Structures are given as structure tokens and as C-alpha cells.
Amino acid sequence: MKIEVSAEKRTLQGKGASRRLRGSGKVPGIIYGGDNAPQAIELDHNDMYYKLKMEAFHASILTLSVGGSKEQVLLRDVQMHPYKQLVLHLDFQRVDQKKKIHMKVPLHFINADIAPGVKTSGGNVSHVLTEVDVTCLPKDLPEFITVDLIDLSAGHTLHLSDIIVPENVEITALVKGDDQAVATITIPRSVLSSGSAEEGGEAEGEAEASEE
Known part of the structure; x- marks a missing residue:
């Protein structure tokens, strides 16, 4: 833009x-x-x-x-x-077009609603980072970086090394060896509680059926 x-x-x-x-x-x-x-x-x-x-x-x-x-x-x-x-x-x-710059770029998260941890497990996406510092020439500076959550499961974490960045753009933290967490999916207690209750009910039903 x-x-x-x-x-x-x-x-x-x-x-x-x-x-x-x-x-x-x-x-x-x-x-x-x-x-x-x-x-x-x-x-x-x-x-x-x-x-x-x-x-x-x-x-x-x-x-x-x-x-x-x-x-x-x-x-x-x-x-x-x-x-x-x-x-x-x-x-x-x-800006000197021939010199690399450091700039914080916003992260845009996509496919959160169809990530396995959300769609199948009923989890919530937690954004650990909302922006990231990048190093590049001015002409290569992205307006934002897209983070695809389509494969993220419950209990798993997406790291900086999992992000696909535009050509000629480096994530500054990764260059320094710091593979920070970007997003994770956690299961709410209410979902865990309802799941445990359902399992308990099924177990009771099976026990009663066996007694009969």
C-alpha cells in the first residue's frame, strides 16, 4: 500500500x-x-x-x-x-534503499476456525505474538505476514520457524537463534469437564448393561 x-x-x-x-x-x-x-x-x-x-x-x-x-x-x-x-x-x-532495515510487521492469522484443535477439539487459539521484527531491504518490506493455523492441533504450538515469510525477508529473532512461540490452541476447562462427564456417563451405562 x-x-x-x-x-x-x-x-x-x-x-x-x-x-x-x-x-x-x-x-x-x-x-x-x-x-x-x-x-x-x-x-x-x-x-x-x-x-x-x-x-x-x-x-x-x-x-x-x-x-x-x-x-x-x-x-x-x-x-x-x-x-x-x-x-x-x-x-x-x-530510508536508504540499499541498506537493510529492522521493522515490526503485524501477523495476520488465517484458518483458525478450521484448525483441528478448534474444529475437532473445541479449543481456543491463543496469539502469543501479534507482530514480529523482520530484517530486509526497504523494497522487500511486507505490509504483514500471514500465519496459517490450518494444521494446528490442541496442545500444540506454532513457532517462528513454522511461519512462511516472503522472499528476502528474515525474522530477526530466528537469525539470533530464538525460535519464539507464535500461537497455541488450548482446551477450555468447560470443554474438558463436559468431556469427562460424558465419558463417565457412558461408563455407567455400560456397567448397568453388563449387570442386566
Whole structure:
């Protein structure tokens, strides 16, 4: 998904200037990295607030237009007000297309409803991870990674090594030898209890039949 962000250069800095900026419906931010010096910017608050609700906005190469000049950037940090729906500050990092980047990418789980542990055993899927850090060149960055649960049985766990990732993309934890758990299926106590009760009832019926 191609996402473009418009911004203007910001000349006034400091707490007072940032407060006045927010009061006018703008958000202070900064672009850093690469060969250029850091650049203070200002962005439209409402536009940023709704863009931040987009999953892809947090895991995509963004096109940031500042004063007519466009740069490829990553969103690196967001500061939000503790209790108000207010974006306080945004940090963007310039992207070098020839250098690998580290980025957290969301996991999208599919086929949970037909996994053996759910469909046959009545279990519930527990998501141990909802995102994963990957290493790749900017052009290879996936918007998300699909995790297929179609073969997952009750009591079993899916690990990072079981995930199929796009070409030229590495899961950072695996490179370090850390094969973390991603998802598992557990059987609720209510299902276990009903199963035990049914088995007990069948046993009693068989005993009565034998006595007769």
C-alpha cells in the first residue's frame, strides 16, 4: 500500500512553540537519518490521527512530502497524550534503499476456525505474538505476514520457524537463534469437564448393561 504524508518545515521550536502549533491543529515532528541533517516538520493533526489508525501506516515505507520535496521514510515513534485523543509528536526515519532495515510487521492469522484443535477439539487459539521484527531491504518490506493455523492441533504450538515469510525477508529473532512461540490452541476447562462427564456417563451405562 502506498501512503503519502504531507508536511511543512518547522522553524520555531521549543515547548511553547509546540503547544501553539498543536493549538492550531498541527502536530510537531522530525525527520532524521541518512546523509541529510535532521529536519523539524509540522503535519496536520487530524490527517495523522486517522492515518495512525491504519495498520499499514506503522509497517510501510511512507512517502513524506516536505515543501515539495519527497522522501522515503519509516514511522519510528509516536507520542500520544496520556488520556486525550491527541497526537503530540511524530518521528520519521529516512530510508536508504540499499541498506537493510529492522521493522515490526503485524501477523495476520488465517484458518483458525478450521484448525483441528478448534474444529475437532473445541479449543481456543491463543496469539502469543501479534507482530514480529523482520530484517530486509526497504523494497522487500511486507505490509504483514500471514500465519496459517490450518494444521494446528490442541496442545500444540506454532513457532517462528513454522511461519512462511516472503522472499528476502528474515525474522530477526530466528537469525539470533530464538525460535519464539507464535500461537497455541488450548482446551477450555468447560470443554474438558463436559468431556469427562460424558465419558463417565457412558461408563455407567455400560456397567448397568453388563449387570442386566
